[in-house]
Amino acid sequence: MDTIKALPLFAGLDPASLNDILKYARITNHNKGALIFMQGEQASRFYIILEGWVKLFKGNVDGQESILQVLSTGDNLLETVIFNDTPLPVNAQAVDNVKLLSIPASMIREKLKNNHALAVNMLSTVSGRSQALISQFEQLTLKTVTQRVGWFLLKLFLESGDRTKNLKLPYDKSLIAGYLGMKPETFSRTLQTLKEQGIDVERSSISLPDVFALCDFCDSDLAVQCSRHNTPECPNPVCMN
Amino acid sequence: MDTIKALPLFAGLDPASLNDILKYARITNHNKGALIFMQGEQASRFYIILEGWVKLFKGNVDGQESILQVLSTGDNLLETVIFNDTPLPVNAQAVDNVKLLSIPASMIREKLKNNHALAVNMLSTVSGRSQALISQFEQLTLKTVTQRVGWFLLKLFLESGDRTKNLKLPYDKSLIAGYLGMKPETFSRTLQTLKEQGIDVERSSISLPDVFALCDFCDSDLAVQCSRHNTPECPNPVCMN
DNA sequence: CGCTAGATTGAGGTCAATCAACGGGTGTGG
DNA sequence: CCACACCCGTTGATTGACCTCAATCTAGCG
Numbered sequence: 299m300d301t302i303k304a305l306p307l308f309a310g311l312d313p314a315s316l317n318d319i320l321k322y323a324r325i326t327n328h329n330k331g332a333l334i335f336m337q338g339e340q341a342s343r344f345y346i347i348l349e350g351w352v353k354l355f356k357g358n359v360d361g362q363e364s365i366l367q368v369l370s371t372g373d374n375l376l377e378t379v380i381f382n383d384t385p386l387p388v389n390a391q392a393v394d395n396v397k398l399l400s401i402p403a404s405m406i407r408e409k410l411k412n413n414h415a416l417a418v419n420m421l422s423t424v425s426g427r428s429q430a431l432i433s434q435f436e437q438l439t440l441k442t443v444t445q446r447v448g449w450f451l452l453k454l455f456l457e458s459g460d461r462t463k464n465l466k467l468p469y470d471k472s473l474i475a476g477y478l479g480m481k482p483e484t485f486s487r488t489l490q491t492l493k494e495q496g497i498d499v500e501r502s503s504i505s506l507p508d509v510f511a512l513c514d515f516c517d518s519d520l521a522v523q524c525s526r527h528n529t530p531e532c533p534n535p536v537c538m539n
Numbered sequence: 540m541d542t543i544k545a546l547p548l549f550a551g552l553d554p555a556s557l558n559d560i561l562k563y564a565r566i567t568n569h570n571k572g573a574l575i576f577m578q579g580e581q582a583s584r585f586y587i588i589l590e591g592w593v594k595l596f597k598g599n600v601d602g603q604e605s606i607l608q609v610l611s612t613g614d615n616l617l618e619t620v621i622f623n624d625t626p627l628p629v630n631a632q633a634v635d636n637v638k639l640l641s642i643p644a645s646m647i648r649e650k651l652k653n654n655h656a657l658a659v660n661m662l663s664t665v666s667g668r669s670q671a672l673i674s675q676f677e678q679l680t681l682k683t684v685t686q687r688v689g690w691f692l693l694k695l696f697l698e699s700g701d702r703t704k705n706l707k708l709p710y711d712k713s714l715i716a717g718y719l720g721m722k723p724e725t726f727s728r729t730l731q732t733l734k735e736q737g738i739d740v741e742r743s744s745i746s747l748p749d750v751f752a753l754c755d756f757c758d759s760d761l762a763v764q765c766s767r768h769n770t771p772e773c774p775n776p777v778c779m780n
Numbered sequence: 781c782g783c784t785a786g787a788t789t790g791a792g793g794t795c796a797a798t799c800a801a802c803g804g805g806t807g808t809g810g
Numbered sequence: 811c812c813a814c815a816c817c818c819g820t821t822g823a824t825t826g827a828c829c830t831c832a833a834t835c836t837a838g839c840g
Contacts, residue, residue: 338759356677364680366673378666378673385759387673410659417658418651424665425619431672432607432619432628436597438679439605439720443828471787479680481829486788501787501837518579518626684796712819725796727820742805742819781840788835798825803818810813 302399305346305372307419315413323401334375334390334398341386343400345375350396351469354388355476365476367430368393368469377424380406393469433519438479446478447488448515451497451504455512456523463509467502543640546587546613548660556654564642575616575631575639582627584641586616591637592710595629596717606717608671609634609710618665621647634710674760679720687719688729689756692738692745696753697764706745 302308302323308316325348328334334345337356351370357363366388369375375390380403410417437446454465467474475485489499497512498505506512513534521527528535543549543564549557566589569575575586578597592611598604607629610616616631621644651658678687695706708715716726730740738753739746747753754775762768769776 356673356681358681362681364677366676378669381663381666382670384670384763387670387677387760410662414655414658417655417662421651421658421662421665422622424662424669425622428619428665428669428672429623429625429628431669431676432597435607435672435676435679436605436628438676440597440599440603482787483789483830484828487828490788519628522625722797723819724798724821728796731820783840784838786836786838788833790833791831793830794828795826797827799823801820801822803820805819806815806817808813808815810811 301348307346307374307416307423309419310415311413311419312415315409315416319401319405319409319416322405323399326398326400328392328396328398330392330394332392332396334392334396335386337387337389338385341376341379341383341403344377344380344403344406345390346399346401347371347373347375348397348399351393352396353391353393353473355391356388363389363476364479365473366434368473368477374423374427376403377420377427379403380410380420393473429519436517436519443478443480443484443488444491445515446480447485447492448512449517449520450474450478451492452512452515452520454504455506455509456520460525461509463506465504465506467504471502542589548587548615548657548664550660551656552654552660553656556650556657560642560646560650560657563646564640567639567641569633569637569639571633571635573633573637575633575637576627578628578630579626582617582620582624582644585618585621585644585647586631587640587642588612588614588616589638589640592634593637594632594634594714596632597629604630604717605720606714607675609714609718615664615668617644618661618668620644621651621661634714670760677758677760684719684721684725684729685732686756687721688726688733689753690758690761691715691719692733693753693756693761695745696747696750697761701766702750704747704750706747708743708745712743 302320303316308319311319324343328350334352335341347369349371351368352373352375353365354367354369354375355363355365376386379386383403410420437449441449451465454468455462458465471485472482475482478485480488493499496507498507510533513532516524516534524532526532543561544557549560552560565584569591575593576582588610590612592609593614593616594606595608595610595616596604596606617627620627624644651661678690682690692706695709696703699706712726713723716723719726721729734740737748739748751774754773757765757775765773767773
């Protein structure tokens with residue numbers, strides 16, 4: 299319960315209205331592989347991830363799918379659909395066992411009309427989502443396969459605190475491949491080429507030769523997360539990749 | 540001035556605070572080809588397009604560029620950056636002569652804190668932007684070149700009112716090609732193949748044999764704009780492309 | 781021990797990019 | 811009014827990156 303009240307979306311809300319919102323909330327569990335919702339459906343609820351990984355993706359008739367994002371604890375699903383209640387544009391699937399908090403869409407819509415703090419928090423969230431999409435977009439359109447894989451590893455490295463030279467892939471390689479817009483085979487081959495450049499890959503464990511090993515793959519989005527950004531230590535001051 | 544007050548972002552605002560906002564607004568003109576802002580800069584102002592076309596794109600070091608969106612009258616630039624004042628993630632360029640309304644970012648930020656109607660409008664706008672990005676994303680990842688071109692023509696057809704069988708390309712073919720994630724050569728060749736299927740292309744004028752000519756390219760996003768959607772007239776009821 | 785799902789490796793195919801040449805409007809200056 | 815240059819778009823030939831298909835391998839697990 300405390301974790302719920304600590305969610306960014308609810309930051310700064312007065313306890314009364316928070317309780318009011320949570321009265322209609324529901325917690326659900328979804329097994330690995332379960333579909334949480336499908337594109338084309340009407341959005342009836344708004345979700346927040348409490349635990350686990352959720353894959354957001356689009357599918358087409360011939361079974362192809364393209365992954366928009368892989369979301370985790372604290373992330374929201376379907377902020378954008380709250381307004382225009384058009385059919386859902388995406389599918390969501392539980393990557394592992396997932397615990398979700400969900401709130402009726404109509405409820406959120408109602409609250410947004412009156413609760414200013416909530417509206418501002420939501421605006422901030424949606425902005426973040428939008429930024430992430432732009433970043434994802436960039437990956438797929440103007441980076442090579444190798445750059446995408448390097449970028450992903452660097453992101454992992456930065457998220458894991460910037461210092462540890464040993465990383466662990468957070469989920470299946472085929473899912474990572476999909477997120478990076480390539481086939482598992484291609485991902486595998488690309489890891490091989492990185493191996494030749496000194497980055498050791500063993501199953502799902504990665505060891506970097508040094509903390510600068512991935513700096514070539516830095517871009518302006520990632521730079522802001524790096525503790526060495528804008529310091530003399532940064533080997534790559536103009537991250538324009 | 541009336542057009543400004545009719546902007547979706549300002550809908551329902553009380554006149555006093557609207558005037559307050561507009562006090563700090565500025566109108567600027569930009570010639571065809573001019574850069575309005577560049578990625579990496581700090582966002583100092585927030586823009587609304589009053590007239591003309593603006594291209595939003597990302598560039599990388601070796602001169603490649605990928606186009607996120609081509610925006611027009613009434614659209615906003617940089618809603619998302621208002622919050623986190625990180626460096627801009629994109630470039631904006633005037634496609635033709637452009638007239639912009641701009642407001643200091645700090646000003647908007649301030650107003651959003653207090654003005655609930657403005658926050659709600661902004662939220663709605665950002666949501667729409669997010670949806671558009673998802674749609675654009677789908678185009679590039681799980682559609683063939685031909686489907687993308689067909690989709691673009693269909694979008695044009697629907698925007699032009701659903702009935703006229705004669706269309707006009709709104710801007711340069713090379714820009715359309717870029718927006719659809721392909722090279723001008725590829726776009727040209729694809730138009731040829733469509734020509735063989737009965738869609739007449741002559742310079743920048745398109746004539747459709749009948750109003751259903753493009754229905755194969757419909758998807759759930761476009762369907763909602765179609766006057767024949769959910770009627771017996773629709774030849775393609777399950778638009779799952 | 782055998783099964784299975786995920787990961788790897790290899791060979792071959794394909795679609796769009798690239799490089800290069802050409803065409804045909806449009807505008808300019810003589 | 812014509813000659814020329816320039817830009818955009820087209821067309822052709824080739825390349826190459828990634829996908830596809832298929833076989834093999836590995837680890838985890840009953």
